[in-house]
Amino acid sequence: MSDPNFSNSVVRWIDHRLPVFTFMHHEMHEYPTPKNLNYWWNFGSLAGIVLVILIVTGIVLAMHYTPHVDYAFQSVERIMRDVNYGWLIRYIHANGASFFFIVVYIHIFRGMYYGSYKAPRELLWILGVVILLLMMATAFMGYVLPWGQMSFWGATVITNLFSVIPIVGDWIVTLLWGGFSVDNPTLNRFFSLHFLLPFVIVGVVVLHIVALHRFGSNNPLGIDVRGKQDSIPFHPYYTIKDMFGLGVFLTIFAAVVFFLPNAMGHADNYIPANPLVTPAHIVPEWYFLPFYAILRAIPDKLMGVLAMFAAIGVLFILPWLDRSPIRSGTFRPLFKIFFWLLLADCVMLTYLGGKPPEGVYVILSRLGTLYYFFHFLILLPGLSIFETPKPLPRSISQPVLGSGAGPVTAEKENS
């Protein structure tokens, strides 16, 4: 990498003592990026931008919000009615959380399809799963803050899950509650943690990016960058591509924020929390539904909770479950089919998580849960043995340039 030559003398003076400009030039400007990334690669930077939107709107909301059981609901309504553009800030924040999960789920499935979790990017992937867990904790606690009916009862159901842990379970639940039921101390600590965790997420995102920049992005062919002809500088090529993707995203996001702001919420959460009245159906936010379906699919409470956490836990070891040396699903005819089946399974579990746990919904939830773990624990390790991958292209620039050199086999690729 060449050191940049800055024309501005002030920049040069600072950079000589504090090389932030050189750092930014290396990591955001000339940073070599595979030239063949498709639009699925937009979702990483998009997730980062949504995180920033959530933090900025969240800080403004915190200026007006009162974390007390007697005032929380009122203070949210005050934000909606009396704070200038408070309705806009809150709708962006609430829907932003949903869109953060949409973007991150697409980002995760992109990583799965193109094998982005494989060597040497295992830690990059694991840091991503840590971010997902932190997001879930943050989103859950944020949903409690308006102190509506679903806030209160969602908090009651989810915190109670920890009581199934042997020996320390009850102690953990008391610690989460700050007492012996979901009450004011619970709301206070959830508010505190909901403010803290996004900054922890930012920290892990920084590590995620450091790990990414070690070897650079994976790409749709899943083969390594072989030289200068395979890569292009991040700026201006991917900055403008990300900006265009951001424009598309913001248009869809704005359509929901301005015209369907409550479509992804629950009507019950516009009723103030009442510990004496249980809602007919207690349902978490849509982004938790697949895990909720897995939880309810298993008749035993402890096993259900374990299965729910294992559904995310299994992602941590994904780099070692999928033993195929081929990264991209494009060259794995069987893997490709099972990838789409897994996606369909997750969509089905999302649907089932929102249905009452009765009749055919329970049976389908069980089948869906079984298939989810079958995919990761049996199918993926087995596929690498039975699957014959398609031949890999010689380099990234070759298929792009369309030159006539013959493809190399998978074995050669990995030798």
Added chain:
Amino acid sequence: MRARGLITAAAVIIAVGLTTSPVRASGDGIELPSQDWSFAGVFGTFDRGELQRGFQVYKEVCSGCHSLNYIAFRNLADLGFNELEVKAIAAGYEVQDGPNKEGEMFNRPGLPADRIPAPFPNDNAARASNGGALPPDLSLMVDARPDGANYLYALLTGYDDAPSGMTVAEGMNYNTYFPGHQVAMPPPLFDDGVEYADGTKATAAQQARDITAFLAWTTEPNMEARKEMGVMAILFLLIMTGLLYLSKRKIWADVH
């Protein structure tokens, strides 16, 4: 090709998100008849005449039992009342204030900055006067029920005789659309129960329509500002995204 796949996938995920989340609180799965609301849709606005009539229904019928805690008199300017009218409406109410210098609470006529006074001093008083049932605050009703506007209209026009074989409990009333069909609130609206100043015929159905529109406004007084800004925002974003796409094409022209 890929971009199209991407958009389809995003649409599917959003559609799943939209359809799975709103779980109907009325677990009976009763179909709510859909009404034609002026405030529905991207360009929907409130009908001021409807809102003013709805406020009259609230004032003369609902406010006997139901509070409207999040609405101040000053908010009524949104309904098309001018400053003097708002002051006059507020002055028509007695509001408790204090403590004064002697430490006593006292009553005075309402001011535009006051919230609309609640009919009962607390929930227990409300229950005591309503056979044990608590009349809910109406401020947020349209968002606090699935498909709120259609639900409220259906509920208010849905009183009927109980089907044979069903016993309605003491003090309860049969309603086609209330979850469980037994509601403590007696039928509140009757033909000509109010007399509209603008000459609109005050049928029970008309009153139900007007009060529902009014409660849609109390639920989200900023709805019109939201939609207006939304149209501008989307237009801006479409143009910006179009320009970004053209820039992207130009910058990438030398890559392939």
